[in-house]
Amino acid sequence: MSRNLLKIEGLSAGYGPLRVLHEIDFAVAKGERLAIVGLNGHGKTTLFRAIMHLVGWQRGSVRFEEAEIGGSRSLGEGRRTPGIVRMGIAMTPQGDAIFPGLTVRQHLDCGAYTKEAWHGRDARADKVFDLFPPLRELRDSLVGKLSGGERRMVSIGRALMADAKLYLIDEPSLGLAPKISERVVDALMNISLDGKAMVIAEQNVELLSGKVDRMIGMHAGRLRGEVGHVDLV
Numbered sequence: 001m002s003r004n005l006l007k008i009e010g011l012s013a014g015y016g017p018l019r020v021l022h023e024i025d026f027a028v029a030k031g032e033r034l035a036i037v038g039l040n041g042h043g044k045t046t047l048f049r050a051i052m053h054l055v056g057w058q059r060g061s062v063r064f065e066e067a068e069i070g071g072s073r074s075l076g077e078g079r080r081t082p083g084i085v086r087m088g089i090a091m092t093p094q095g096d097a098i099f100p101g102l103t104v105r106q107h108l109d110c111g112a113y114t115k116e117a118w119h120g121r122d123a124r125a126d127k128v129f130d131l132f133p134p135l136r137e138l139r140d141s142l143v144g145k146l147s148g149g150e151r152r153m154v155s156i157g158r159a160l161m162a163d164a165k166l167y168l169i170d171e172p173s174l175g176l177a178p179k180i181s182e183r184v185v186d187a188l189m190n191i192s193l194d195g196k197a198m199v200i201a202e203q204n205v206e207l208l209s210g211k212v213d214r215m216i217g218m219h220a221g222r223l224r225g226e227v228g229h230v231d232l233v
């Protein structure tokens with residue numbers, strides 16, 4: 001049995017004629033918290049979107065729990081987005097993708113996508129409230145009325161409602177004041193990953209430095225190996 005939850009080999013992806021990712025290789029082990037760090041526009045979001053099968057095109061191998069979910073047409077079931085979510089990958093998209101007219105609790109319920117997650121949604125919501133205490137009070141508030149930090153908590157909380165084994169968190173600090181970003185990141189570090197894993201895409205390296213297990217740099221659609229923050233620019 002492999003200790004890798006996710007293994008990516010030779011992944012290229014893009015939109016129409018634009019190639020954004022170039023032959024990416026990396027793996028994420030069970031229990032690991034990994035950061036993909038790089039400046040805006042270098043392909044972090046596209047990497048997450050390729051894992052979820054949401055890019056214009058992709059080729060190469062993406063294996064999740066040893067099952068192929070990558071893009072080639074010959075690879076069969078499990079490679080379309082709903083199937084990938086059901087297999088156990090949950091993404092918090094960049095910019096939150098919230099619905100202003102829904103309440104906090106309604107958002108959380110949206111994330112309970114699988115049958116098991118839906119049946120256990122009250123207990124799961126309770127765990128999200130333990131992780132993000134301000135949301136407990138705000139459970140019946142419309143998300144459109146919340147602050148940026150509270151909305152980020154809702155967006156991350158929604159991903160935690162799925163019955164997922166791998167969490168992809170895209171730019172948790174985006175648009176937030178430094179203190180709030182730190183609070184959000186601390187919460188991410190407190191999520192228990194027993195047999196699960198988390199990948200965080202971020203451009204603020206300082207925020208994650210010393211907190212995640214491993215950091216890989218991304219530049220112009222290529223991974224640059226493990227980095228300290230000095231190597232990144």
Ligand SMILES: Nc1ncnc2c1ncn2[C@@H]1O[C@H](COP(=O)(O)OP(=O)(O)OP(=O)(O)O)[C@@H](O)[C@H]1O
Pocket residue numbers: 015018020038039040041042043044045046047094171
């Ligand atoms: N839907 C799309 N159609 C065409 N080009 C796109 C699309 N989404 C992203 N791109 C292009 O792909 C490149 C990589 O963008 P991507 O969003 O993956 O980078 P990123 O590192 O996540 O940066 P950011 O934090 O700004 O999202 C950019 O040149 C961007 O303009």
